[in-house]
Amino acid sequence: xxxxxxxxxxxxxxxxxxxxxxxxxxxxxxxxxxxxxxxxxxxxxxxxxxxxxxxxxxxxxxxxxxxxxxxxxxxxxxxxxxxxxxxxxxxxxxxxxxxxxxxxxxxxxxxxxxxxxxxxxxxxxxxxxxxxxxxxxxxxxxxxxxxxxxxxxxxxxxxxxxxxxxxxxxxxxxxxxxxxxxxxxxxxxxxxxxxxxxxxxxxxxxxxxxxxxxxxxxxxxxxxxxxxxxxxxxxxxxxxxxxxxxxxxxxxxxxxxxxxxxxxxxxxxxxxxxxxxxxxxxxxxxxxxxxxxxxxxxxxxxxxxxxxxxxxx
Amino acid sequence: xxxxxxxxxxxxxxxxxxxxxxxxxxxxxxxxxxxxxxxxxxxxxxxxxxxxxxxxxxxxxxxxxxxxxxxxxxxxxxxxxxxxxxxxxxxxxxxxxxxxxxxxxxxxxxxxxxxxxxxxxxxxxxxxxxxxxxxxxxxxxxxxxxxxxxxxxxxxxxxxxxxxxxxxxxxxxxxxxxxxxxxxxxxxxxxxxxxxxxxxxxxxxxxxxxxxxxxxxxxxxxxxxxxxxxxxxxxxxxxxxxxxxxxxxxxxxxxxxxxxxxxxxxxxxxxxxxxxxxxxxxxxxxxxxxxxxxxxxxxxxxxxxxxxxxxxx
Numbered sequence: 001x002x003x004x005x006x007x008x009x010x011x012x013x014x015x016x017x018x019x020x021x022x023x024x025x026x027x028x029x030x031x032x033x034x035x036x037x038x039x040x041x042x043x044x045x046x047x048x049x050x051x052x053x054x055x056x057x058x059x060x061x062x063x064x065x066x067x068x069x070x071x072x073x074x075x076x077x078x079x080x081x082x083x084x085x086x087x088x089x090x091x092x093x094x095x096x097x098x099x100x101x102x103x104x105x106x107x108x109x110x111x112x113x114x115x116x117x118x119x120x121x122x123x124x125x126x127x128x129x130x131x132x133x134x135x136x137x138x139x140x141x142x143x144x145x146x147x148x149x150x151x152x153x154x155x156x157x158x159x160x161x162x163x164x165x166x167x168x169x170x171x172x173x174x175x176x177x178x179x180x181x182x183x184x185x186x187x188x189x190x191x192x193x194x195x196x197x198x199x200x201x202x203x204x205x206x207x208x209x210x211x212x213x214x215x216x217x218x219x220x221x222x223x224x225x226x227x228x229x230x231x232x233x234x235x236x237x238x239x240x241x242x243x244x245x246x247x248x249x250x251x252x253x254x255x256x257x258x259x260x261x262x263x264x265x266x267x268x269x270x271x272x273x274x275x276x277x278x279x280x281x282x283x284x285x286x287x288x289x290x291x292x293x294x295x296x297x298x299x300x301x302x303x304x305x306x307x308x309x310x311x312x313x
Numbered sequence: 314x315x316x317x318x319x320x321x322x323x324x325x326x327x328x329x330x331x332x333x334x335x336x337x338x339x340x341x342x343x344x345x346x347x348x349x350x351x352x353x354x355x356x357x358x359x360x361x362x363x364x365x366x367x368x369x370x371x372x373x374x375x376x377x378x379x380x381x382x383x384x385x386x387x388x389x390x391x392x393x394x395x396x397x398x399x400x401x402x403x404x405x406x407x408x409x410x411x412x413x414x415x416x417x418x419x420x421x422x423x424x425x426x427x428x429x430x431x432x433x434x435x436x437x438x439x440x441x442x443x444x445x446x447x448x449x450x451x452x453x454x455x456x457x458x459x460x461x462x463x464x465x466x467x468x469x470x471x472x473x474x475x476x477x478x479x480x481x482x483x484x485x486x487x488x489x490x491x492x493x494x495x496x497x498x499x500x501x502x503x504x505x506x507x508x509x510x511x512x513x514x515x516x517x518x519x520x521x522x523x524x525x526x527x528x529x530x531x532x533x534x535x536x537x538x539x540x541x542x543x544x545x546x547x548x549x550x551x552x553x554x555x556x557x558x559x560x561x562x563x564x565x566x567x568x569x570x571x572x573x574x575x576x577x578x579x580x581x582x583x584x585x586x587x588x589x590x591x592x593x594x595x596x597x598x599x600x601x602x603x604x605x606x607x608x609x610x611x612x613x614x615x616x617x618x619x620x621x622x623x624x625x626x
Contacts, residue, residue, distance in 0.1 A: 015395075016391075044329040044354065070420070
């Protein structure tokens with residue numbers, strides 16, 4: 001399976017603290033890095049985790065609260081100092097582009113890369129697509145316009161059975177069609193069934209990021225069937241009314257979304273500083289959705305294996 | 314002596330790294346905190362060093378490179394989330410106010426404190442004054458307009474000799490004049506010399522911050538006679554031509570400034586990431602100016618005692 005990982009740069013809420021940094025994470029798709037949210041400190045966390053600035057091409061911002069976007073001008077300046085080449089695309093709401101672009105243009109005037117600002121609609125839609133992956137923004141329900149992001153691998157090719165390909169002496173030009181499921185017709189007219197020439201494609205995996213949002217059944221609909229769901233759990237159940245009031249979720253609510261959406265794994269994050277640890281969050285979520293884990297700075301999750309533990313813990 | 318300390322939040326150049334954070338420091342004057350420069354990460358470093366957000370009222374920015382100012386929107390947002398009251402004044406160039414004010418107004422709309430933006434002139438001048446302290450901006454010589462900041466305690470009152478004050482039964486209303494050096498005239502007309510009633514005032518201390526700047530004799534003039542000088546030393550002598558080209562200084566050049574200015578102590582900072590440690594900087598500077606020390610994140614220097622080591626090392 002080709003690499004599809006999630007690196008947690010920060011999973012705290014509101015402000016940097018000694019326990020957590022605010023929201024930022026990297027989806028590492030075959031060594032192409034996609035950043036979701038970019039709080040203050042994100043660039044330093046990339047260094048800590050050994051993630052290469054040269055592999056970062058897309059940054060997706062969920063909403064315009066400081067704890068989700070204030071690392072952006074520093075990161076974009078650093079890319080200029082590192083003489084990054086190629087293109088970097090920042091996907092954010094129009095207000096964000098209006099506020100950040102002049103600052104970045106002033107501070108990183110002499111940049112060596114192409115910086116493109118792509119407007120994201122608060123109502124969502126496809127924001128990125130290539131031959132292997134789509135990234136879709138979808139609406140969340142917070143105090144200000146907010147979107148989540150859903151990464152979905154496209155269907156993959158079947159694996160060729162090398163022994164059988166050689167046995168039938170099949171030419172290279174025919175292989176692409178066979179990988180897509182075609183049967184093979186030999187020069188003397190015999191049909192070799194595709195299932196004899198290939199083994200099934202790897203499953204196409206998916207990952208959804210939901211932060212920040214209050215509990216909403218619409219979120220469960222938007223992320224229905226994804227393999228791994230990162231859902232904010234700012235509070236445990238002791239602060240359920242505060243969660244509602246501030247447009248956030250409890251861990252139990254995140255678990256209800258995971259259950260309703262039929263996902264395979266739930267990662268909790270965006271933790272309030274009022275807790276000394278997130279044991280209560282984990283217990284309350286697991287009572288509803290057993291395959292729940294806690295995000296933490298520095299952790300890497302394998303998005304190909306929704307039932308595995310982290311790669312580096 | 315009343316508290317006059319320097320807390321180093323960050324003393325690296327260019328970008329946050331695993332060894333140093335970019336420029337930010339706190340002058341703690343009698344538990345009033347004055348920040349100089351505010352790089353990304355400054356707010357978290359304040360927490361690490363136990364410096365209270367509630368005591369921070371003035372922030373002075375030296376110039377508009379990202380590694381000296383990009384912590385500002387995050388810090389000002391955090392003050393709003395902490396429901397800071399009172400006034401916070403940001404002193405910076407007009408371009409900085411134009412770029413940062415809209416961002417902060419958008420992200421920290423609902424702030425509980427008064428935020429004032431005070432324009433600093435690139436040619437310098439007094440930027441703060443109260444009954445005990447002045448802060449003066451002065452010109453530095455970098456690739457873009459840049460100023461240093463000079464903190465100067467005003468002359469202090471003489472110390473009353475309690476025994477003598479009681480012996481002559483001097484009334485409270487007369488004490489202020491005596492502390493300023495007046496003699497005392499007894500009800501029966503005798504003159505008691507001030508030197509019998511008081512001991513000398515503590516010396517008034519001073520501190521100057523010079524980052525970023527190329528080597529210039531004008532800097533030595535501006536900081537002549539200060540007690541403690543923080544001077545950038547981005548490079549050691551191996552990179553002298555690079556220092557000149559980039560508008561920076563070597564450690565030896567910083568020491569030449571300290572020597573020419575007749576300061577008591579030199580603190581080196583703004584270190585390039587190309588070095589694994591700053592031993593070379595220190596040796597080269599000490600050969601010219603012996604009382605040289607290295608800044609480092611988390612260190613606190615006592616500005617009342619220019620010959621002491623750090624408070625917390």
